[in-house]
Amino acid sequence: MNGDKRTWEHTFAFIGAGNMASAFIFGLVDKGVCNPGDIIIHRRDASKNGIYLSKGYHICEDYVRTFSTSKFIFLAVKPAQLQAVLQQLASSGADFSDSVFVSVCAAVSCDLICRWLGCKVPVVRVMPSTPITVGLGTCAVSHNDLVPKKDFQLICRMFSAVAEVSVIPEDMQNAVISVNGSSPAYFYLFVKAMLSAAEQQGISSSAALPLILKTMEGSAEMIRRSACSIDELIRAVSSPGGTTLAALKVFYDCGFEKTVADAMKACTDRADEIAGALECS
Template structure:
């Protein structure tokens, strides 16, 4: 494959994280990456990476072989109709917005361009992201693996069918927020017991890191790991009983259902 020109419409945090990965681990040269954003401060910031700033979204499409659509779902119709004039069938599009289907993008562009759909998450900013991806039927394996490699430079990737993409948002896209809320509750409770915020935050962060590694590499199921911590008649068991009483598990299920429902609404 020739050296491709990669463009970003939208130069916010997620686009910046992807670009950092491309330059850092992905082997891309900054001069092959182009970006446009309505906010000149965002363009100035991303320009510090050596990326080429462009004057409009249309210029991105004209200049680039692959175009990342890194804007909010609510802005997709405006952006897609605005660039339609510059679109050619060979242009490759990558969407990272919740709820936006590959079919919607092709229909709105009026051209059956190859479209890859991705759902990254904010840990991508640290190179520790988890991105789920799918592709439209007209995307070649070569193109798809190129996009997979871009996201793999900033974390782990998983390939799904498109009918699972709205659902997976609740699993990886939005789930960092659930974890941050859990951590906040722990730190706030510790503060109420006169434990220093910095100490509590460090302890819960290390606990989350270690627990994640246990889930990943121990070979035990979540239920088995819970049982390992929960001695009969002990403190953890009492805590788990309180969580059950307050519907902790069911509350998470409802949160994930609502997340998926909203993704479906955004795609209508």
């Protein structure tokens, strides 16, 4: 499908098929990007293999073979496991020069993947967000210089079928974890705090939660659709001397924006620490 001279048994191979990878695997087929038979999967836990087999996906216990017969190789294991996986591939003597590696492993650089593999290969890095499991995810995508333009465009189209995609420089991959990779937890925490506050005022969580969630959804859509800036949207809700300004004053007095910035920086700093430890391994 990419004009390669080499014949591939499978277009896409996945090592690791946890919740996020599974959402992507099923999403590719549901959106018509490929057929189940185009995908081969290796997972350590074989208990769910029957689900994939029943839908027409291919399963392989030997991930060296899984990878060596596939054009696009998705690395969906934990960063701590990736080194052993790639070093085993390196020791196999298989030729991966025509494959494209697609990594969703946080804090693992393209150069480090090549180093563990023992050769220079095309690598695409992706930072997804967990809401991809409900069809509302995001992916920040980067690549090294060895990825052919047509292959990168294909990867972006694939991810666009199941998520919102932004292309960023690779040196921003650790920082972007704080923007989309870890940020669902920020929103969960904010919802939890609002629920608790509502209950303290006598409003049941069963009554408050739908209101909070729909307000979050609507506010996001207002930002998406409106020609106004976010500051203008805030002012539009904030009548002089009114209730919204009273609430916002508490946020501002408590340093809400600085707290968010500090939290995001802590996230990025930790990603840099993990990356540094992996580089030294």
